[in-house]
Amino acid sequence: MxxxxxxxxxxxxxxxxxxxxxxxxxxxxxxxxxxxxxxxxGPARSRLACANFAHGLAAMGTPDKDALRRFVxxxxxxxxxxxxxxxxxxxxxxxxxxxxxxxxxxxxxxxxxxxxxxxxxxxxxxxxxxxxxxxxxxxxxxxxxxxxxxxxxxxxxxxxxxxxxxxxxxxxxxxxxxxxxxxxxxxxxxSGLPNRDKSRVRQRYAEGLASSDELLAAEMASYHxxxxxxxxxxxxxxxxxxxxxxxxxxxxxxxxxxxxxxxxxxxxxxxxxxxxxxxxxxxxxxxxxxxxxxxxxxxxxxxxxxxxxxxxxxxxxxxxxxxxxxxxxxxxxxxxxxxxxxxxxxxxxxxxxxxxxxxxxxxxxxxxxxxxxxxxxxxxxxxxxxxxxxxxxxxxxxxxxxxxALADSLDLEVLRPASTPFAPEGGLRMLRGNLGRAVIKVSAVAEQHHVVEAPAAVFDDQYDFLAAFSAGALDRDLVAVIRYQGPAANGMPELHKLTPALSVLQERGHRVALVTDGRMSGASGTVPAAIHVTPEAAAGGPIARIRDGDPVRLDARTGVLEIDVPDGELATRAVAAPPPQQHDPVGTGRELFAAFRRSVGPAEYGASVIHSLAKASA
Incomplete structure (x- = not known):
């Protein structure tokens, strides 16, 4: 710097x-x-009609009511x-x-x-x-x-x-x-159970090495x-x-x-x-x-x-x-x-x-x-x-x-002065390429994992990925592509359940990354993840044209997210159909948010239903 x-x-x-x-x-x-x-x-209550104002004061105690009535x-x-x-x-x-x-x-x-x-x-x-x-x-x-x-x-x-x-x-x-x-x-x-201890129990559970009782005990010791x-x-x-x-x-x-x-x-x-x-x-x-x-x-x-x-x-x-x-x-x-x-x-x-x-x-x-x-x-x-x-x-x-403020940090493993930072750059970067634009958090990703090039393993639901992991079908280098998880598809849920499984694959020595139009948790960390990919699959974005085995490159150093497929071929590929469960989902209140899914703006502009039209036109 x-x-x-x-x-x-x-x-x-x-x-x-x-x-x-x-x-x-x-x-x-x-x-x-x-x-x-x-x-x-000025104070808007001064212009309220008497009946309106009386409704606003009706439940108040006498001293407060009198003070408001006099506008003092x-x-x-x-x-x-x-x-x-x-x-x-x-x-x-x-x-x-x-x-x-x-x-x-x-x-x-x-x-x-x-x-x-x-x-x-x-x-x-x-x-x-x-x-x-x-x-x-x-x-x-x-x-x-x-x-x-x-x-x-x-x-x-x-x-x-x-x-x-x-x-x-x-x-x-x-x-x-x-x-x-x-x-x-x-x-x-x-502070309760240290977060890294909790994370290790989660990974052991994902591998079948810890019981649900052990996992629950660890979680309750963290959130207590x-x-x-x-x-x-x-x-x-x-x-x-x-x-x-x-x-x-x-x-x-x-x-x-x-x-x-x-x-x-x-x-x-x-x-x-x-x-x-x-x-x-x-x-x-x-x-x-x-x-x-x-x-x-x-x-x-x-x-x-x-x-x-x-x-x-x-x-x-x-x-x-x-x-x-x-x-x-x-x-x-x-x-x-x-x-x-x-x-x-x-x-x-x-x-x-x-x-x-x-x-x-x-x-x-x-x-x-x-x-x-x-x-x-x-x-x-x-x-x-x-x-x-x-x-x-x-x-x-x-x-x-x-x-x-303290003149010096009391723990240089936690907080450092600007003269001796942990890293010369911040923890977030933007990725661009023929798959669109995405965000990656690198502050917790080891330097050797900042670049991953591997065949795509494509899923339209996180549970399909987890089922394949449990069946031992993913024990290799791969870029996990989890699509139809954007705001217009299903409200852009966090996919934090993927973290333990992806971490296990990475710790086994595989080159692993995640590419998704969904979100990861604010606690996402050690596995490189290109998230918030836009345009999303539901908008016909290139992520909807990826096929199993396509070479995908995620490069956090140079800010690249791309698929090694000729542009002409990629453009003519059919857009994969969304998973059946995304057709007007019902249950858990999801049917009440259908209008939100139809009108939400893209992730890059905040995935908002309030400002989406104004932002898109700007």
Whole structure:
């Protein structure tokens, strides 16, 4: 990495940001016009008819009701993804009461405006319900909009942690871009069985060497209490991005749910959102926080930490909600200059608690700022630009305070300074070739596996692949092609069930890779996987023309994904028919999402049903 002059932003970061700004000029301007128009109207509840307003106050206690009636206090919407099935969201059970009290003490009022659905990819892995997972992001965005649509609010506090939930909350909130909004996290559970030990049990089970009782015991020792799962998958990547994009309070991401510091941060979020409303002189709406610079900062943080591949879908979708056009080439160009500063499972042995103890987000953000890899001059909910995020939260006499980040990492196997990174480039790359475009995560893939050339083994369902593996029919070099798994085909489920079997083949010494138009888990790792292939098979993409035995080359070094078949022959091949089970699937609610499958946009633009038409036309 070429070191920029201290205090300047790296030229590639500047150029990518400028390119995004040029590309987005019309859509961003239109979005900001809508934000300005909404802001100029002032608190919307002042224009409600008496009957409308009375409905909005009917359930409130007398002091709060009187204050709202006189329009003398700001009213904050609380929108929550609470349920007590998801460990990460269980802590939110007590947050509404805590936030309402903190708002009262700070001179405001809070109303629980609505709940949004929250499903767990860990539970639905390999099940039909996984076909609803990605679509749940846009459904959450819509539910957030419903919660905020009552014209009663001056700001919002959004409670969510996991995979599709945080992006959905942000997309919904950006539809109300004139409202100041803070994301309120819950924190990770305490460390349990080390993730690599769990992974080894999974591989042994895939080989028939461990029983289901052993596997269940290992899984329950890993996932064991309230809080976010401790590996660095999509849920914890969400938290990292919200902090670096200025939507969390500094240092809020990885404090334990049961910690007094967590309660202090939650109360502080309530007090802070009141300082940002249009009733103050420090008005900071979310539509101004999420700008081109904040989006680039999010991509940089994702790359520097080897974060979840799911964010190659979610970041473009969130950006589009703010009128910003982000594409995979932007990820690729930034990845070439952003060093890898963290190794957290599946990119290393440590978990997010180890990352937090080593120095955490404050150390990481300081290093990236000092290296010129982040834009410091952004709006944030902290109100002080990104430099406020160099500080780490602490308690002093039960009061929240902030201290400078650690001068040095406490564990160089987990977190490193920008001067001595784990790798000179980020953890994500883009692949191009005659099979289309795809994304690959290389931060956990050993260098000797970055290039794989082998015959294709083609499947239209992950269970057909697993059955062939169990029968011993795949004990060879191969590129597993799992197609008809894209958003228009079946909602783009994660295919994490493939990981143990593919890992076994790789450990046996075979050259192995995966090519799919589906997703892998945010915890995907050691096997090279070209994912999110677009155009997808359901759109007639070249992946639907691959045949068993075709030579396929995946080269993460040069960014190539191609099939060694003459272009003329490939173009004239018939498109393979989709599997029978994809014709209007029913059960587990899938029939309710038929309209989503018909209208969803391509993976490169976020696989969204909300912005697909506008993005495609742009």
């Amino acid at each position: 070429n070191e920029p002059t201290h205090g300047t932003v790296h030229p590639v970061v500047q150029e990518v940001t400028a390119r995004i700004r040029r590309r987005s000029a019309a859509t961003r301007a239109a979005y900001l016009d809508r934000v300005a128009a909404a802001a100029e109207q 206090k700001p009213n904050v919407a609380i929108v929550s993804a609470y349920n007590d099935m998801l460990s990460a969201h269980k802590p939110f059970e007590t947050y509404p009461a805590l936030l309402k009290q903190a708002l009262r003490e700070a001179g405001g009022i809070g109303q629980f405006a609505g709940g949004v659905p929250a499903m767990c990819d860990g539970i639905t892995q390999g099940r039909d319900g996984m076909q609803l997972s990605l679509f749940s992001r846009d459904l959450i965005a819509m539910a957030t909009a419903v919660a905020l649509s009552h014209d009663m609010f001056d700001g919002a506090l959004l409670l969510g942690v996991c995979d599709k939930i945080v992006p959905g909350l942000v997309i919904g909130a950006l539809a109300f871009g004139h409202l100041p909004t803070i994301l309120v996290p819950a924190g990770p559970m305490a 209490s309230p809080g976010t799962c401790t590996f660095y998958g999509t849920a914890n990547s969400n938290q990292m991005l919200m902090e670096v994009m200025g939507l969390h309070l500094p240092g809020a991401s990885f404090v334990h749910p049961q910690s007094p510091l967590r309660d202090a941060l939650t109360r502080a979020a309530a007090a802070q959102v009141l300082r940002l409303t249009a009733l103050t002189d420090t008005y900071t709406p979310i539509g101004h926080v999420v700008d081109e610079r904040a989006v680039v900062n999010g991509v940089v943080a994702l790359l520097a930490t080897g974060g979840s591949t799911n964010h190659t879908l979610h970041l473009p979708a969130m950006a589009a909600a703010a009128g910003i056009q982000l594409d995979w080439a932007d990820f690729a160009d930034l990845s070439a200059v952003v060093p890898l500063l963290a190794r957290v499972y599946p990119n290393g042995a440590a978990d997010v608690n180890d990352f937090h103890a080593a120095g955490g987000t404050a150390f990481l953000i300081r290093e990236l700022l000092d290296a010129g890899l982040l834009h410091p001059d952004v709006k944030t909910v902290a109100g002080q630009g990104l430099d406020a995020y160099r500080l780490a939260p602490a308690l002093a006499d039960d009061e929240l305070t902030y201290e400078p």
